[in-house]
Amino acid sequence: MKTVRIGAGQGFYGDTPDGAVGVAERGDVAYICCDALAELTMAVLQKDRMRDAGGGFARDLPAFMRALLPVTRGKGIRIITNGGGMNPVAAAAAVRQVAGELGIDGLRVATVSGDDITTRFDELRARGAELRNMDTGADLATIRDRTVFGVAYLGARPVVEALARGADVVVTGRVADASLFLAPMVHELGWRWDDWDRLATGVVLGHLMECSGQATGGNFSGDWWNIPDLDRVGYPVCEVGEDGSALLTKPAQTGGRVSVETVAEQLLYEVLDPHRYLNPDVVADFTSVRLEDSGADTVSISGVRGSARPDQLKAVIGYLDGWLGAAMIGYSWPNALAKARHAALLIDRLAERAGVVPLEQVTEYIGIDSLHGDAADLGAAADANEVTLRIAGRFATEAEARSFPRLATPLALNGPPFIGGGSTPQAARALLGVWPTLVPREHIEDGVEVVVDEVAR
Template identity: 45%
Template sequence: MRERIVRVASGQGFWGDWQEAPKLQVRTGPIDYLMLDYLAEITMSILQKQRERDPAAGYARDFVPLIAGLTPELLGRGIRVVSNAGGVNPDGCRRALFEAVEEIPTSRPLRVAVVSGDDLMDRLDSLLQEGHELRNMETGEPLSAIRERVQSANAYIGAAPIIEALRMEADVVITGRSTDTALTYAPLIHEHGWAADDWDRIAAGVVAGHINECGAQATGGNTLFDWRGVDLEAPGYPIIEMAADGSFTVTKHADLGGRVTWATVSEQLVYEMGDPVEYITPDCIADFSTIQLRDLGEDRVAISGVRGRERTGMLKVSIAYRDGWKATGSLVYAAPDALDKAIRADEILRARLARLGLRFDEVRTEFVGAGACSGRSPDTLPEAVRQGLPEVELRVGVRSADRTAVERFTRELAPLILAGPPSVTGFAAGRPRVQEIMAYWPALIDRDSVERNLEVEVSHA
């Protein structure tokens, strides 16, 4: 008997990722599961804002037409979808999906599961009253310090509710703040029947999830190894082929672009890495220093030997809170003396802001084209480089608790077009937009307080 392999394909690495990728994953070759990751730390607060304006909103809208359009093929090929597209309104996401598939002829009704209970916003005060301080993991401050400014609060939840949904034969599982990696390892635990304390195999699933969760970043996107040589016009996104023993292969559909090598996979493995020995997830602690990686050639990389340790008693909570206002704007100055003109314009702007008596927590000036990414002062540029710059973008950002100060700043950039140094352009986009800052407050909570409230519900269109 051939060893049983489960294929989990990555279709989205963030909200805004390439819409063709998931379709190509379904249509170009065999896969068993399609995982779609839409959530970053800041995404939940954006979705919460959208839901405040419209109670039916608050989920990743792109997901709905995508999955509706793919439904006949998903059902036809038996491909199941696991996604955190639900954001702060997984139920609303499902309702929209059901509406969208109504028009589409399918072989049988689509079964969709919703996982809820990760959203702590409505329970926040009772949790605080019960003695959960939700202290900031970085500063140690208790949440009560900023309670009234909290915009969203979600626990990063693990694989259990997704596995339950798959047992209930859901075709599509919509979650809220499921841990990114769980979207990959939950179906693997389900298919291979791994025990909840099989730390090594779950850790292997976590590594697979880490490779999948950023889409094409594991298949040649962003690679610094021969980046010119990679065909990224229609890249294949990663596909995990997992064996029951926890060893797996990273690959992609052969007919698509992109590249899977020791280099592309290693680069993704170290992406957003903290302490590699302590990669903490809700379901285990994975040890990335145990990964054995072998490039098999032909876009196949084998991974084995992954070790894990027992999960902790806590879950991470992602809290976003309103923390003032900011705006960023720019103007472009052309040669000769492009940098000097931009520097002079910045001096004038700052003098005008000072005359207005506006107070900011930070005013940041960057000279794009003259080393802005390095953070180094343009004074450190060699004179020959400085003289040779064909143009420089003056980019100025301000931040303040006072919204009116930030508003006023946005009106002080345009006057430089006529009342400023010469050779200026690049202002067609108009006045900068004032943005409310959503600051991030990472905290921990004991897992029982969250997990006793998790719910899984399956229904069909």
């Protein structure tokens, strides 16, 4: 039976390339898939593109290519990445540049574009796509004059096309995380686009691998203290058969752990409805998944059921949503929390007197309630050794956002007893809001383009 081995190379923008290199050197894989994107990441990359038309892709992509290409080229391993972000064309050019600098001739780099709908909002609405906020039902008209970007989540098909055209590296924009991993399975194993159970298996595996070390012991909430050598954690590797049988493991001689427990925890990560996990290629039923330990650091995945893909694609629209102004001050024992609370009261009074009132405000006491909110045990916090007050506000103008944290600076001498910890004003930052919506898939897929270029001296 034909099989294919696929490795994970990246779980987020800013991840280390060490895990990907470990997969390339010791994973015995034919493909490495790198997932660099999240909805927040798209907003960050759009800010980059607004500052520089040549930016907008993951800035660590060249570093990944410098680390990976010398290994993958010699072994014939193909790389798939959505690190193209908001500018896959520029990202692919950066990959070719790195290959040229490394003296790698003949590398075929594919660019997948068409997910960017930034200039198409009015056209899409004219074609019948309402683009309403899928959480609130609000009309896009309420933010239309403030929209700055939009992307639709593509599936595996254009990546499969790129692989069929001989691409060694595939650079995409917003392709759904799991679809990056599904694509080489479809390409190598000949799965049909209506073989919902096999496609669902591929999506489950992609979901297990998209967050790099989270499936191999990273971020594990069980006996995390017993996970060996997380400083050199092995990223996940899957072996998939054409019948949909699958194993999840990691490269030999790497840290971490692959067990039913670590895999099950990742399976449930970021899942709204486990009966209907929506992906552009298939709807997967995560409740049908069977996990079994199958040897050292190996888990078998079976029983996955799927149903027909959705008629619509998810899209995310980013819009200007004001400016962030934030102030932070640290206080120490005794009465650290009481000091921080009184400082927050003083800042509120100063802001009101100055007429600098946020549209929204968050006041948190780091070390006490910034993670647990109202569930925090304030009784136990009464004798805390140290507390950092953080007050963050959303303002209509940059000037207000800049002036707000300065109100807190005098409290270094004019407020409760203060011993260091950050009274320096933080720079104002533009805020981008995220607007989730749905688009009929035909409106997007008819504009997807795959271009393959070859590196030559």
